[in-house]
Amino acid sequence: MSPVPDPLELYRQILRIRRFEETVLNKFSSGVFFGTTHTYLGQEANAVGVLSCARPDDIVVSNHRCHGHFLAYGGEPRALFAELMGRETGVCGGRGGSQHLHWRNFYSNGVQGGTVPLATGMALAEKLRGSGAAAIVFLGDGTLGEGIVYESLNIASLWRAPILFVVENNRIAQTTPSELAVAGAIATRFEAFGISCIELDSSDVLEILPAAGRLLDEIHAEPSPRALVLHTARFGPHSKGDDTRDSIDVERLRRTRDPLVIHGARLPEEQRKAIEAEVVEQITLAFRLALGDPAPDPQSLPGATTP
């Protein structure tokens, strides 16, 4: 049941996230965006691999590092740029900003861990309503610190919720290496609750995709939870300028774990170039259009006072 992946489309999606996030980081200092951001640079193959296997009605629940998930889900770059710019045309009309997105069956929130029971409940609702849909929830290694994650695993297992837990273990949480924050082995934390788990140490979308596909097939075939632990690499800072890792280490990650390079190596150069041109144009245009979009009306707030 896993989709037969179109390698060009996978490349396009990875690249779209890459260029989007680079634009975000580059333009941040110019003051066009509000607040802060957490880019998905380096982890693109996770979202693209997993969400390529999602069925149209499946639910995706994401976290602070949600741009990649949103774009891989099919979200519009322009709407996301506009959201970061606080425009009326943004995904949530500028109310949510970078971490708080909702569009179709995509939801994100900026409080670590609290999204996991939500996703579990959504999965259960789909099961109870007999819709056949499943939920996919993304969480980071650091978020395994939150107790509510385990409350959710326990109940998801007991109540056989059709949900895929995707841990993106980039081995760091903000500035905290996972050795300081995660005791034991991640996979066993799922198994302890009776949830079977696939673990992959790869940035290759063609490895991630079939693993996710297999788990989602199992979930759809007979509703019950599964986990996918993806060891991965964060290329950028946690948010904007806050990378405390040794730059040599980060360089090595960029060299050895780049999903764009790994998958790109499979494509002829001219196809890559064509996609590159297309994506750059798309992202550039999206950014420009968003910049021209209107700001929301402050008078729309309940109780707003006219100045």
Place this chain on the structure above:
Amino acid sequence: MSPVPDPLELYRQILRIRRFEETVLNKFSSGVFFGTTHTYLGQEANAVGVLSCARPDDIVVSNHRCHGHFLAYGGEPRALFAELMGRETGVCGGRGGSQHLHWRNFYSNGVQGGTVPLATGMALAEKLRGSGAAAIVFLGDGTLGEGIVYESLNIASLWRAPILFVVENNRIAQTTPSELAVAGAIATRFEAFGISCIELDSSDVLEILPAAGRLLDEIHAEPSPRALVLHTARFGPHSKGDDTRDSIDVERLRRTRDPLVIHGARLPEEQRKAIEAEVVEQITLAFRLALGDPAPDPQSLPGATTP
């Protein structure tokens, strides 16, 4: 390093808890106690076995079902009766009642799970202060539903807190059988956080004691957490009249899993009788003295109004 157990003393302690709790249940309807209670009937060997191995400075953190832990820790029956009766001489002057006790290094609270980080922090404090003491925290199977338990396990493991987690798995939480509330296997929940675990299915104090002793020796030798999972049997209702289990099943438990009978079988009848007489007298006296103890002064409350 485990203490050489005195079988008479163990019997005396088990019996003291038994008679105390029976008195509580029997007298409740007469209106002498406030609120509610959760008796330790059937689980006495756990507290007695584990706490026989505690060193004088070790810390004990308990939950709603704390009478047995308190008495095995060395707490006075009279002070506990007085606390249940809301008297000034009670363990906490009547302020806490059945679930909220503190005396020396013994602490209990009535919110499930929230005591586990406290115990972990206490263990860490002893380590940081170099006192050499360890902490022992009791929790039930149902309490494994609370997320904060896992936050604590993770940190206890990372920071190598000298703590023994004792799960008393009586296979029920209030009225909920553990099949409905605990997914997977309990021991693996500790192992997933890198905490090694001994599991015992026994109501024999002479089996529990050495297992606890071994773990506490390890903890004292090199500060780090351990877990002891004790499969056990609750003989009474959850609190007062709320046992929803099949009475045949409870009867079978009483027949096959009675720590008093199991351990008592090792002692000559006359010794048992002598201890019985002594304990009954002690508990009867404690109850009577507590009944005569003064009530606290309501005017002592800050902001109290004179009527």
Place this chain on the structure above:
Amino acid sequence: MTTVLDALNQALHAAFQADETVFLLGEDVLDPYGGAFKVTRGLSTAYPGRVLPAPISEAGITGIAAGMALRGLRPVVEIMFGDFITLIADQLVNHIAKFRWMYNDQVRVPLVIRTPMGGRRGYGPTHSQTLEKIYLGVPGLRVLAPSSIGDPGGLLSRAILEDDNPVLFIENKLLYLLPVQHPAGMEEFEATESKAELLGEGDSYAPTFTLALGGAPPAAITLVAYGYMAELARQAALRLAYEFEIFTELVIPTQLAPFEIEAVLASTRRSGRLLTIEEGTFSLGWGAEILARSVEALGSGLRAARRVAALEVPVPASGILELQALPSVEHIVQTAKKMV
């Protein structure tokens, strides 16, 4: 006679019957036990599969129910003791109450969280509190509390079936065994019912009752109380009238938040004096907002204002201490006497 417990239980049954998207999640809610306070009794037998017995995971089940609500169901959560609503603070404040607005009005969260609150049963510091004040004033969250007057069951069923926003539903434990009283049928009082208009939302479905002593002179004090405190305030109003000839009007809201105090203002405009009664601790309790709004609206027209509330300590287990720590008819009477 129908007790408040019966009424709430029947309302749950009726809601399950009326709408098959209604589910209930909670600890120990299965029959024969039917919940620690029996409010869910019979449900799991009548509607197998729709009552979900949960592990001890208050935050988790609240979040799960919120997820269900976001996806088209109408879940009800029972938190066994109101003391444990501290455990759901993040789900309530940072998730549930925010979704609709933060997601630009694209979603609804039809979720009811019910919980028994309050003391006077000797349960001690962690099983006797009145904690709803921490959630009064959370944007996006409605907090309701029935009293024994009016239609507690109707309030619950409308919250479950008709309200598309999250509701925290507070049930004082001592209400459970009180008989439901029809406001029109109350001896000694004449009742009027109002439903304040809510900003941009039209009428609330949660009524406020104003009880005036039949045939009495104009009221000198407006008493305001909700939940079980409304019952104590009612008794105090009678004692004040018969023993001290102090006549009062009693306003009983069933919606605590968003605040809507038109009925309080209407009565206080007449009486000039305001006394709130609540079971939670004094500082920054519900009554503070009532007093604040009243002085904002009435200025020096508000001649005197007081609050009766619990003393600022944990609720003691010992009965004699607990009685002193929690508001009583006597406290209300004494405070009112000092106001005139």
Place this chain on the structure above:
Amino acid sequence: MTTVLDALNQALHAAFQADETVFLLGEDVLDPYGGAFKVTRGLSTAYPGRVLPAPISEAGITGIAAGMALRGLRPVVEIMFGDFITLIADQLVNHIAKFRWMYNDQVRVPLVIRTPMGGRRGYGPTHSQTLEKIYLGVPGLRVLAPSSIGDPGGLLSRAILEDDNPVLFIENKLLYLLPVQHPAGMEEFEATESKAELLGEGDSYAPTFTLALGGAPPAAITLVAYGYMAELARQAALRLAYEFEIFTELVIPTQLAPFEIEAVLASTRRSGRLLTIEEGTFSLGWGAEILARSVEALGSGLRAARRVAALEVPVPASGILELQALPSVEHIVQTAKKMV
């Protein structure tokens, strides 16, 4: 120039130096990062082993710190964003704040929980809130909030070193970069400092400042504000005086709970009018208790009272919305103008 950030950072260093039982637990608090807002910078380098970098487990680390405090240490917890204090509600309310009283005064809990609060940085609904109001009025819990006036560092170090009770210490993010101002050295204002007596506890160590415009006519309104709002209120006081000839007195408490409003009452007795300013949402915010206590104490002597607070929505990410949602100097000025 010392900023509030410097002052707090120095206070932590001094506390670590002064007492080796002081520890700090928090997320991302190790150098070189030194915490999300850099308040802990340098500590882990200077005091290795006493700064404990924690997993993302706000409730867990708070409980752990409480356990440490019960066993003779003086831990400080940093919660990275004040929005996440929802996660520690149960530990704060049902454990930490209760222990001393519930255990019959046998224990002490010398624990400080620090957290950056507030908006105006575009961080959106879950990273911009002012949530301390949910913990104002929890028996047994002290809530402090420095402003840039006075000695923010001293307040923190006394909380850490001298207070044997749990303290929630609120640091508005926009304060960090403001210079600390000595009250005596403020242009245009004459400052007096008071420390209210607390029930049975003697003087509080947390001062309240009252700023009067130098040489101005008697004040017509008493402004009350804390934290960063004190700065906005100060600016508003100047505009009101210079542009509208409305003279005010500004009262700035640093202790939010337990409430002690003697200084507010003293000023309001003079002015007859009271205006509170807070960054949290309006309903049942800190200002409600100030107004309630004031009307209780002053009755119709309180001629007018108002509150400026955040609109009752989540804090929007979009700057233009956020500015409208949160209180501004303009809001204060407009509200004050309507009061006279």
